Amino acid sequence: MDGLLIDSEDKYTICTNEVLREYGRPGVPWNIKAQLQGRPAPQAGGIFWEWAKLPLSREEFYTKVQALQKTHFPTCKPLAGVPELLRILGKQTDVKIALATSSQTMNFKLKTGHLEELFAVFADENRVLGDDERIGKGRGKPAPDIYLVALETINARLRKEGGKEITPAECLVFEDSVPGVESGRRAGMQVVWCPHPGLLNEYKGREAEVLAGLTGEHKEVQEKNEEIGVVAADGSERKKGAPGELNDGWAKFLPSLEDFPYQDYGINIRKEDGRL
Template sequence: MTPPLLGSGSTPQPVRACIFDLDGLLINSETLLTEARNSTLAEYSRPSMSGTVKASLQGRSAQESTRILYESANFSSSTKVEEARTTTTTTPTPTMEEFQSRLDRRLREVFGTTRLMPGVEKLLRNLTRATTTTTSVVGDKGGSSGGTGSERKKNRVELALATSSQSAMYRLKTDRLSGPDGVLSLIPQGHKVLGDDERLKRGRGKPFPDIFLLALEVVNETVRKKENEREIKPAECLVFEDAVAGVEAARRAGMRVVWVPEKWLRDMYVGREGEVFSSAGRSAGEGEMGMDGAEAGESGWGEVLSSLEDVDYEKYGIVVGDEQ
């Protein structure tokens, strides 16, 4: 069941889990993906993607993004495709499957060159030694007065990954960064949820909240094994995203979110950043969130950063320990 959207009247709790997107946030694969898509379009004498189309593809599954791209390029209908394939042209119109196949070949060429985005290594290394303190209400241990008290507990910050990338492409993008000494290995393997995870329902990718809720569930599987530590709630999660669809998914999951858009995307929303945060409820037909972007920032439920280098740990109740 999807948690209710949190309004500006709710006070954020200290963050106990950080959940990361992958493409365009931790690694520069969005830039490589754009280059591959545009070069594939050019092979069929189509212009490069517009910013609007590019933004609409972010965070989507490979199948969904290819469908959107194929339709936006105004390729012929299936009937006309067959007619075109029988003519002698230098750039015959492809079927969607042929377009996807050619794009995949190009992606396999470029994804082996991915690199970390600025601030990623420092952020992940800091979070692996970070803690947060929560306060829980406890009953009177004596049982005679029926009174209650509070108990403060220090917990380590849990890390997870929630990406629309499917297994094969994920490995291609991250092999160099996920080995024993790789930065992405700082996120536990069991806390990584990929787009083709069999526990996810088909057709429920971002902006639906499912992938973030599943990421929280796998984190809580770890938490349940610890002594005297309660499960983490959605409101205690901080999602890092670069895509609008991902921000929507995180907010619809009832989680706090840090939006780190690339410059071209942020430029598209200059003066309209609130639309990104306030669109979460509307996109699912769930009504308004009860806050716009400014309110989200003021209340601590959402903020926009230019880089992961700018994360303010204290704002989220996170304390980074000394290096060992």
């Protein structure tokens, strides 16, 4: 969600930098912000705090930041192409959609309370937030759990309705963060990477590595899904628990979600649903 559907990543930067300036510190550089994106708050906080070295306690810092977030988060706006993408996907009867975000419930409400129409495409049962009890402690992105839980919310409904369950290989993950791409790849799902220009510049020359989920983010967590076989792009089973391979075509880069290539993913939209 953050930085992919709405401009909340920019709001995080505004709030954090305002407090940093108060103590004469520079704004968060992209080499640090790149490590924070997509991660659960505890892990991101640890990385940030090690870099910031502020002369106050974490509690004091977060109190200041949270006060600013209460002002800025309710002004979040959809990013380019997002309203049309969600509108079209929401109309496809053969497409099932879920939201997987590291944002915890309180922040989620602040960011989306004024965007209820936009997020209506995600049924409550298909919203997996950062503080969801089904995600084990320390199992946020880049671990695959959040996307596997999101898929299970869809399959649970399909089982009730007597429908055919969806496999990870049939899923498409939309991500802006590098840990998020790896999370999707480690779940055995296809991925669309649509990063902020600043993040893309930070990984210039390493795009193929990011798309394969091989940036090494997973080394920070011990995978509990080692027993899960992951299907490769060619239909074969890769090494259990492994991410992808360079240039395997299982993940793609898009500079924006505008004019999304639906047909590339077997989504045949009706003329009346598409842009005229």
